[in-house]
Amino acid sequence: MRKIIFIILINCAFQVNVKAQDPHFSQYFSTPLLLNPALTGNIDGEYRVHLSYRNQWWQSGFPFTTAVVSGDLRALKSKIVDNSRLGFGISLVKDASLGGAIKNTKALISSSYHQVLDGNGFHSIGVGLQGFFSDKLLNINGLDFETQFNGTGFNLSTPSGEYFDGVSQKYFDMNSGILYSYNNGENSYYIGGSLHNIIRPLNTFFSDSLSRVYTRKVIHGGGNFYTNSSASSRFMFSFLMMQQAKSVELNLGAAYGLNLNDNYLYVGLFSRMRDAIYPYISYQTSSIQLGLSYDITTSFLKNSRSRLNSLEFSIMYTRPDQTQDKKFMPWNF
Numbered sequence: 001m002r003k004i005i006f007i008i009l010i011n012c013a014f015q016v017n018v019k020a021q022d023p024h025f026s027q028y029f030s031t032p033l034l035l036n037p038a039l040t041g042n043i044d045g046e047y048r049v050h051l052s053y054r055n056q057w058w059q060s061g062f063p064f065t066t067a068v069v070s071g072d073l074r075a076l077k078s079k080i081v082d083n084s085r086l087g088f089g090i091s092l093v094k095d096a097s098l099g100g101a102i103k104n105t106k107a108l109i110s111s112s113y114h115q116v117l118d119g120n121g122f123h124s125i126g127v128g129l130q131g132f133f134s135d136k137l138l139n140i141n142g143l144d145f146e147t148q149f150n151g152t153g154f155n156l157s158t159p160s161g162e163y164f165d166g167v168s169q170k171y172f173d174m175n176s177g178i179l180y181s182y183n184n185g186e187n188s189y190y191i192g193g194s195l196h197n198i199i200r201p202l203n204t205f206f207s208d209s210l211s212r213v214y215t216r217k218v219i220h221g222g223g224n225f226y227t228n229s230s231a232s233s234r235f236m237f238s239f240l241m242m243q244q245a246k247s248v249e250l251n252l253g254a255a256y257g258l259n260l261n262d263n264y265l266y267v268g269l270f271s272r273m274r275d276a277i278y279p280y281i282s283y284q285t286s287s288i289q290l291g292l293s294y295d296i297t298t299s300f301l302k303n304s305r306s307r308l309n310s311l312e313f314s315i316m317y318t319r320p321d322q323t324q325d326k327k328f329m330p331w332n333f
Contacts, residue, residue, distance in 0.1 A: 037128030041087015
C-alpha cells in the first residue's frame with residue numbers, strides 16, 4: 001500500500017513541478033480559457049480555436065503529457081453596443097502520467113462579459129465564470145507492486161494485494177476571473193486574476209474525506225506594443241503568479257517580434273522561478289499564431305540521470321472580424 005500511495009502523491013506533486021495539483025503549460029499566454037475565464041471571447045475577431053500539447057520530461061521513461069483543445073466566440077455583437085463584449089467558450093483537457101496509468105479528462109464551459117469604460121473603447125473590464133467536469137482514471141493493470149516481484153522481474157498476473165474504493169474519481173467544480181485590458185488597435189496591456197477550484201470537491205481513490213482539491217489563485221498580466229513608429233518590430237512581456245495550498249509559482253518573460261511582410265516572428269525567453277527556463281519562438285499572422293517552447297530544468301531535478309526537459313507546442317486560429325478593417329495587432333495573454 002505504501003508504494004501506490006507514494007506513486008499517487010508523486011503524480012499529484014510533479015504534475016505542476018512539485019507545486020500544485022492542476023496541469024499547466026509553459027505557454028500559459030496561449031491557453032487563455034485555462035488561465036482566466038474572463039479571457040473568454042475577449043478577441044478582436046469573430047471566434048478563436050486553440051490547441052496546445054505538452055510533453056513533460058519527454059526523455060524519461062514515463063513522461064507527463066497534457067493536451068487541450070478549446071474554442072470561444074463573441075456573441076450578440078449586433079445587440080451589444082459601444083464595443084462591449086459577451087463571450088462563450090468550451091475546452092477539453094486530457095492529461096496522462098505514469099505511462100498512461102493515471103489519466104485525467106476535463107470538460108469546461110465558460111462565459112464572460114466585458115464592459116467598455118471609455119468612449120473610444122480602449123479601456124474595458126470584464127468578468128468570467130467557468131464550470132467544469134473532471135474524470136480521473138487509475139489503471140491498476142498498468143502498475144506493478146512489490147508483492148508481484150519474483151526475484152528476477154514483476155509477474156503482473158500475481159495478485160497485488162492492493163484494494164481501492166474505485167478506479168475513477170469524478171467531480172464538478174467552478175472557476176471565476178476578472179480582467180482589465182487596454183487595447184487601442186496598436187498597443188495593448190492587461191492585468192487579471194482568477195480563482196480556480198472554488199467548490200473544492202473530494203479528489204481521492206481512497207476512503208478519505210479530507211483529500212480535497214485545493215483552490216488555486218492566479219494573477220497574470222502583460223503587454224504587447226510597437227517598438228518604433230515604422231511598426232517594424234514589437235515587444236511582448238508577460239507574467240503569471242499562482243498559489244495553491246503552500247505552493248507558489250512565478251513565471252515571467254518577454255519576446256521580441258520582427259515584422260516580416262506584415263507578419264511577426266517572435267523570439268523570447270521565459271522563466272519559471274526555481275524550476276526551469278524556456279526559450280520561446282512564435283510566428284503570427286493576422287489569423288494564426290504558432291508557438292514552440294522547450295523547458296530546460298534548473299531545479300534539483302536537473303541532476304537526474306534522465307534529462308527532465310519538456311517540449312510544448314501551441315496553435316491558435318482567430319477568425320478576423322469581416323465587418324471591421326483593423327490594423328493587425330498580435331495578442332498574447
